[in-house]
Amino acid sequence: MKSFIEYSPDSDFPIENLPFGVFTSAQNHEKHIGVAIGDLILDLHVIAHLFDGPLLKSKQNVFKEQKLNEFMGLTRPYWVEARNTIQKLLDATNPTLQNDSALRQRAFVKQSEAQMHVPAEIGDYTDFYSSLHHATNVGIMFRGKDNALFPNWKHLPVGYHGRSSSIVVSGTPIHRPYGQTLPVEDADPHFGPSRLMDFELEMAAFVGGPPTQLGERITAKEAGDRIFGFALMNDWSARDIQKWEYIPLGPFTAKNLGTTISPWIVTIEALRPYIVENFPQDPTPFSYLRHDDNFNFDIKLEVDIKSEKSAVSTTVCRSNYRYMYWTAKQQLAQQTVTGCNIRPGDVLGSGTISGEASDSYGSMLELAWKGTKPIRLLTGEERKFIQDGDTVTLRGYCVDDDGVRIGFGKCEGKLLPAIPFEE
Amino acid sequence: MKSFIEYSPDSDFPIENLPFGVFTSAQNHEKHIGVAIGDLILDLHVIAHLFDGPLLKSKQNVFKEQKLNEFMGLTRPYWVEARNTIQKLLDATNPTLQNDSALRQRAFVKQSEAQMHVPAEIGDYTDFYSSLHHATNVGIMFRGKDNALFPNWKHLPVGYHGRSSSIVVSGTPIHRPYGQTLPVEDADPHFGPSRLMDFELEMAAFVGGPPTQLGERITAKEAGDRIFGFALMNDWSARDIQKWEYIPLGPFTAKNLGTTISPWIVTIEALRPYIVENFPQDPTPFSYLRHDDNFNFDIKLEVDIKSEKSAVSTTVCRSNYRYMYWTAKQQLAQQTVTGCNIRPGDVLGSGTISGEASDSYGSMLELAWKGTKPIRLLTGEERKFIQDGDTVTLRGYCVDDDGVRIGFGKCEGKLLPAIPFEE
Ligand SMILES: [Ca+2]
Ligand SMILES: [Ca+2]
Ligand SMILES: [Mg+2]
Ligand SMILES: [Mg+2]
Ligand code: NI
Numbered sequence: 001m002k003s004f005i006e007y008s009p010d011s012d013f014p015i016e017n018l019p020f021g022v023f024t025s026a027q028n029h030e031k032h033i034g035v036a037i038g039d040l041i042l043d044l045h046v047i048a049h050l051f052d053g054p055l056l057k058s059k060q061n062v063f064k065e066q067k068l069n070e071f072m073g074l075t076r077p078y079w080v081e082a083r084n085t086i087q088k089l090l091d092a093t094n095p096t097l098q099n100d101s102a103l104r105q106r107a108f109v110k111q112s113e114a115q116m117h118v119p120a121e122i123g124d125y126t127d128f129y130s131s132l133h134h135a136t137n138v139g140i141m142f143r144g145k146d147n148a149l150f151p152n153w154k155h156l157p158v159g160y161h162g163r164s165s166s167i168v169v170s171g172t173p174i175h176r177p178y179g180q181t182l183p184v185e186d187a188d189p190h191f192g193p194s195r196l197m198d199f200e201l202e203m204a205a206f207v208g209g210p211p212t213q214l215g216e217r218i219t220a221k222e223a224g225d226r227i228f229g230f231a232l233m234n235d236w237s238a239r240d241i242q243k244w245e246y247i248p249l250g251p252f253t254a255k256n257l258g259t260t261i262s263p264w265i266v267t268i269e270a271l272r273p274y275i276v277e278n279f280p281q282d283p284t285p286f287s288y289l290r291h292d293d294n295f296n297f298d299i300k301l302e303v304d305i306k307s308e309k310s311a312v313s314t315t316v317c318r319s320n321y322r323y324m325y326w327t328a329k330q331q332l333a334q335q336t337v338t339g340c341n342i343r344p345g346d347v348l349g350s351g352t353i354s355g356e357a358s359d360s361y362g363s364m365l366e367l368a369w370k371g372t373k374p375i376r377l378l379t380g381e382e383r384k385f386i387q388d389g390d391t392v393t394l395r396g397y398c399v400d401d402d403g404v405r406i407g408f409g410k411c412e413g414k415l416l417p418a419i420p421f422e423e
Numbered sequence: 424m425k426s427f428i429e430y431s432p433d434s435d436f437p438i439e440n441l442p443f444g445v446f447t448s449a450q451n452h453e454k455h456i457g458v459a460i461g462d463l464i465l466d467l468h469v470i471a472h473l474f475d476g477p478l479l480k481s482k483q484n485v486f487k488e489q490k491l492n493e494f495m496g497l498t499r500p501y502w503v504e505a506r507n508t509i510q511k512l513l514d515a516t517n518p519t520l521q522n523d524s525a526l527r528q529r530a531f532v533k534q535s536e537a538q539m540h541v542p543a544e545i546g547d548y549t550d551f552y553s554s555l556h557h558a559t560n561v562g563i564m565f566r567g568k569d570n571a572l573f574p575n576w577k578h579l580p581v582g583y584h585g586r587s588s589s590i591v592v593s594g595t596p597i598h599r600p601y602g603q604t605l606p607v608e609d610a611d612p613h614f615g616p617s618r619l620m621d622f623e624l625e626m627a628a629f630v631g632g633p634p635t636q637l638g639e640r641i642t643a644k645e646a647g648d649r650i651f652g653f654a655l656m657n658d659w660s661a662r663d664i665q666k667w668e669y670i671p672l673g674p675f676t677a678k679n680l681g682t683t684i685s686p687w688i689v690t691i692e693a694l695r696p697y698i699v700e701n702f703p704q705d706p707t708p709f710s711y712l713r714h715d716d717n718f719n720f721d722i723k724l725e726v727d728i729k730s731e732k733s734a735v736s737t738t739v740c741r742s743n744y745r746y747m748y749w750t751a752k753q754q755l756a757q758q759t760v761t762g763c764n765i766r767p768g769d770v771l772g773s774g775t776i777s778g779e780a781s782d783s784y785g786s787m788l789e790l791a792w793k794g795t796k797p798i799r800l801l802t803g804e805e806r807k808f809i810q811d812g813d814t815v816t817l818r819g820y821c822v823d824d825d826g827v828r829i830g831f832g833k834c835e836g837k838l839l840p841a842i843p844f845e846e
Contacts (some may be wrong), residue, residue: 029621035661129672152605152612160584160673161586162584163763164546164547165764166762179761180578185787189575199456214681215842245575247575249582250674251582252583256763335676337600337676338602340680343589345460386740423709
């Protein structure tokens with residue numbers, strides 16, 4: 001497959017990818033839906049009339065919305081037809097866009113000149129805890145090797161409801177939060193800036209398909225058509241605040257201070273060539289959590305930290321989505337097992353994705369092992385947690401046997417100093 | 424104050440109340456904003472042009488929305504002006520509506536002929552745990568008297584993010600959920616219908632005012648102008664599912680199966696005459712959680728259970744909102760302390776509201792003390808938890824020294840049998 005749009009071989013956005021996002025530009029203050037191709041964005045608002053396939057012909061308006069929810073609220077055959085149409089329009093042999101210079105000028109925007117936005121209205125966001133190595137690491141640190149995993153962990157994908165208002169797009173700065181912590185056990189709590197700011201390397205699965213009714217379950221077998229695609233996600237976490245507040249109802253203000261997602265949603269269609277075997281599950285989960293097909297993905301994940309003092313980034317973590325114990329289908333089955341209704345645009349966070357190797361851990365908590373093994377950056381600086389001025393960048397990409405590479409763009413955020421609390 | 428609309432002295436909706444809601448009717452399939460008065464609804468969509476005060480004159484469109492968010496997104500002076508305008512229009516001495524029979528016919532709808540809806544788009548819903556007696560009761564049951572309260576409980580309003588998609592309006596039936604439980608400690612979990620279905624008597628505070636920015640804190644002192652009003656809330660809970668799933672990230676599927684709210688939001692303005700002293704707090708909380716004024720309310724709360732076999736309801740609980748240890752202002756301060764942004768329409772659930780007396784406990788878990796003291800209904804039936812076919816009704820009302828009574832209407836839901844799980 002070759003496009004008439006030129007891009008470098010290591011572009012995240014070849015014609016095989018075609019992720020969806022929402023952008024504005026200097027020319028256009030209204031949000032438009034677009035697809036990334038090389039360094040450009042194809043503006044689907046402008047070419048909505050070219051979706052003339054049997055399904056989308058009567059649904060072109062979904063491409064004129066300011067968010068992806070309506071498009072995601074259709075079904076997989078629509079998504080496939082959209083992808084095929086876009087791929088055909090971008091193909092080197094297709095004249096429709098290529099040779100219509102007026103349309104072409106309007107239809108393409110440089111990514112460098114666009115502002116990306118959170119691509120969907122996220123009605124509800126759930127964060128899971130589905131990487132075995134991450135759960136084990138955290139368990140060993142806080143409860144010792146023998147009690148690392150809680151008894152429920154291998155029976156169901158443990159998760160909790162997160163805060164949707166504070167999900168922000170890559171590039172949004174995050175302030176170090178104030179909050180309550182307990183610096184000395186059994187002493188009085190302290191109120192002040194968090195001292196243990198962390199990232200969490202995660203992926204966000206976007207739910208698609210029509211909304212369900214309250215009471216309706218979606219089993220793991222049925223869930224495949226309900227996952228639209230994935231983006232990168234950094235679940236910023238204030239470890240010291242979390243530790244003091246989370247008993248007995250779970251993380252709350254330690255996690256709602258901001259969650260960064262990458263702007264492009266890479267679809268399941270684009271990810272299919274990179275499907276790998278599911279993580280072996282023992283014990284066999286209950287029927288509602290079982291699906292026979294593979295729904296795990298070989299997505300290479302990296303985290304860079306760059307201090308404010310230097311232009312040099314250090315890759316502190318190399319992980320992979322394939323380390324997920326529970327699949328996104330299983331997560332959705334768990335989300336809905338008691339009859340919770342879903343809406344297109346809902347987000348299922350993977351949970352921190354850690355591998356077995358100590359440089360594949362998806363958080364500073366694990367990488368620097370609770371502060372006991374500081375990470376050394378290429379600049380010589382040390383890090384136990386994230387410092388003010390640090391920029392944290394998540395990247396993800398897939399490469400198949402033929403060398404075809406698709407990427408997720410980046411999920412980046414800079415940690416700014418705390419805003420002083422005034423009495 | 425006397426209205427030209429007639430209603431009985433024990434109506435929940437006298438002219439002193441004027442709660443806001445959203446309804447449709449046979450004549451009107453589009454959602455309209457309305458205000459309850461006696462047995463009627465005043466349709467604000469129809470009389471939007473009568474909001475001619477200095478503030479609302481240019482904002483009449485907020486009353487033509489299909490949800491309350493835009494109105495709630497204004498500030499308290501707007502809310503006060505709206506209330507004053509409505510009170511004036513309904514006053515017995517005012518001819519505007521009273522004597523315009525054509526307008527009057529269009530402007531009033533019988534509540535018995537209207538369908539109520541969730542009154543706002545609830546962007547995010549947080550559930551707190553702010554009743555001392557409830558937290559103590561649960562603590563005693565599961566950890567014994569000496570460790571009843573966790574160390575953080577008196578330092579901050581403990582809370583967790585809930586599921587906004589499954590908040591439904593009074594009257595919506597709820598299905599008993601399937602889920603995983605651990606009937607025998609240390610044995611294998613079981614998958615099947617929950618056996619321990621419970622209600623939780625709560626109140627929902629609706630957040631108002633313009634949205635805040637990520638990073639912005641709202642202190643308890645600033646929070647007063649951010650609480651628009653209250654509704655009743657039943658946080659349906661599957662106790663057995665909760666117990667198995669909630670460690671370490673908190674309640675998830677045990678709570679997202681449905682949360683029922685009453686349709687009318689009673690405003691802070693209406694509730695002011697019923698303000699009572701805050702619950703004494705020791706230790707004194709941190710500055711961000713302190714406010715000097717009283718923001719506790721004498722709202723009498725009752726829960727009825729009616730089995731399917733009989734027309735007779737039994738009041739199983741008589742509690743009061745005044746038992747809240749943490750105020751809604753303090754809850755909002757906690758919600759935002761780390762910089763979490765809020766949006767008008769957000770809901771802060773109070774947490775189960777239990778008093779000291781054993782008939783004031785706000786859940787079956789406490790009323791029947793973990794099943795050890797079954798409740799006897801007036802029909803002679805016994806209840807440890809909620810049975811299929813039971814209707815649970817929450818009611819709330821305030822009475823002042825002059826006998827002026829305002830009410831919340833009802834928050835009702837029937838528990839239907841589980842939908843069988845098919846492999
Ligand atoms: Ca997380
Ligand atoms: Ca609750
Ligand atoms: Mg987060
Ligand atoms: Mg609930
Ligand atoms: Ni447009």
